[in-house]
Amino acid sequence: MSDELRKGDHVTWQSHGGTAEGVVEKKITSETEAGGRTVKASKDEPQYLVKSDKSGGEAVHKLGALTEADPS
Numbered sequence: 001m002s003d004e005l006r007k008g009d010h011v012t013w014q015s016h017g018g019t020a021e022g023v024v025e026k027k028i029t030s031e032t033e034a035g036g037r038t039v040k041a042s043k044d045e046p047q048y049l050v051k052s053d054k055s056g057g058e059a060v061h062k063l064g065a066l067t068e069a070d071p072s
Helices: none
Strands: 010-015 018-028 032-034 037-039 047-052 058-062
Touching (some): 010 058
Antiparallel strands (some): 047 058
16 A cells, blocks of 8 residues: 555545445645544655545544545
C-alpha cells in the first residue's frame, strides 16, 4: 500500500463484525470532530474518514488500519 490514501480510494478495515469495506471521504491532518469522536490527527500522523459501503456509517482510522481494496 502507498503511504497515502486519497478521496475515493476503496479500502477495507477490521470492524467489530469482521472485515468492513468502504470509501475514503477525506484525509484529516488536524484535531477535529469526525466519525462521532475527537480525532487527534496531524500532518505527520494523518487519519482518514471512511464511509462504510454496507451501513453508510462513518469511521476514522489511521493509515495502518486500512488496506487498499479492489473496487469491483
